[in-house]
Amino acid sequence: MSRIFVYDDEGAHELHLDAYRALQTRPAFVWIHVDAGAEDARAVVERCDVPDAAASALLAQETRPRCLVMGEGALINLRGLGAAQGNGGDPLVSIRLWADHARVVSVGYRELAILDAVVADMMAGRLRDPGDLITDMAQHITAELDPDVADLGDDLDEIESDLGDHAPIHARRRVSRIRATAISYRRFIAPQRQALDLLAMADVPWVHPDDRLHLQEAADRCARMAEELEAVRERSALAHEELTDLRAERINRQALIISVVALVFLPLTFLTGLLGMNVEGIPFAHERWAFWGVVATCVAMAMGIGGWFMATQWLRR
Template structure:
């Protein structure tokens, strides 16, 4: 659902989005948020004067990456943040596009943004006086929401690293692969988002005030730190995955060694029993009552001797 917030003096109120044309000329600051999946997007955008055609296309684009671009009297800012937990489908990071010019900010997203309600509360409380306040607050809220998520990736990997030597947990390979995939997906958007925020700080626009630049710098620094953490998580995940794979290979080799030792122990016994089991005349002691137990004792002694030899030569050492 599209929403319209209007600031006149120190009073901020939410109005029907269809009233945009009536209030845009008299308001000190207008924030129009559009639901990209709604039917009224084109009609509402048509009411906004002097929006460059490339900006309109970028606002409605389905696939975007974080960036900041200046277009004459305004700037287009794309950022990515965590989606609404109740509506996450597919990519956990949701794109929000913002067109900012003097006294006006137009944002558009196709899926619910997790921080949107907090932004609305700040807007209605009168904290946003211009587009710079809105954009810097959006950047801060996005980084604050992402920070614990990325920290959780590192914590989850720490717990796996602690248990990597436990052979009973080789199934953790799939969890490590999942963590690495998530880290790569986050880094894909956070790295350009940092560059977009840094570019936004350099814009010579009247609505980008010194305190906005300070907040943008803080958000950019957080993005840089999170990108570094994600890079570390990706590298550590690769190392842990290799260690788990090596452990599994070692476990399989150990099992193969045990089978080989057992086969070698029974190899001479199989020869003896096969030789004595031939149905021909001339087998020694074939008709003696103690012959069977004699062969059994001989086999046990031979098997024991082979096992002792394997132990003495450290074949059975783990």
């Protein structure tokens, strides 16, 4: 499904595709958003008079953030949070844009979370040229991503504050999730900064000075997020190693306790096994106090062995 937004003398409004084709005069600015999953997506893009190289890039399945200037037009790929999370794909959704004089053609396979906000800005008449639209989209994307990146750092701070002998067992899974998310985000945010920088410096007439300032601001924000994600990735690796060491230490301590118990009971088992043989000649076998004598001997041996372990501080090693 394609959506067409037009800004002209009557203000901003949305048009059906047939109504847009029936326009007698070219509007001051038009934004055509194409759902790449629709059957007519390729036909709509081809009818928009987009250069062949740009059309292929707009409909590509796999993309990364970039900016490529072609004459007075530019191909821009951006990534932002998707409207539907948890569907198994990349958490950052791609939107491809072709911009030239008074027109933007955008293509997306999955809907961006910020798309409704951008549409609202368009319908309010605040977006009047391609520079305004791309700048607004970049600012919304970075503003939406910033809290998520900060939450990753806060979650890691919480885990690091709980590190110790009583660290929760599930902490390793949380650290792994945080690290995987940070790596996934940084893979796209770092090149997105370069794409926004290139667009801010591009020699195209529809990027005005105020647009360049806003694009540079969004690029700086992406740079800060990339640095924060790199720090989260490194801290996650250290936290994971520390949690692994704590887990190994717990296992070693439990194995040590089991070994001590086995060493305490080893001589007792030997004694009871020796006295339990059905042969003649066992001393005091027919005395009334023989059973309690054996019990007292076992208790004394256990206490003696345990006392030796405590005196040598063997359990603290």
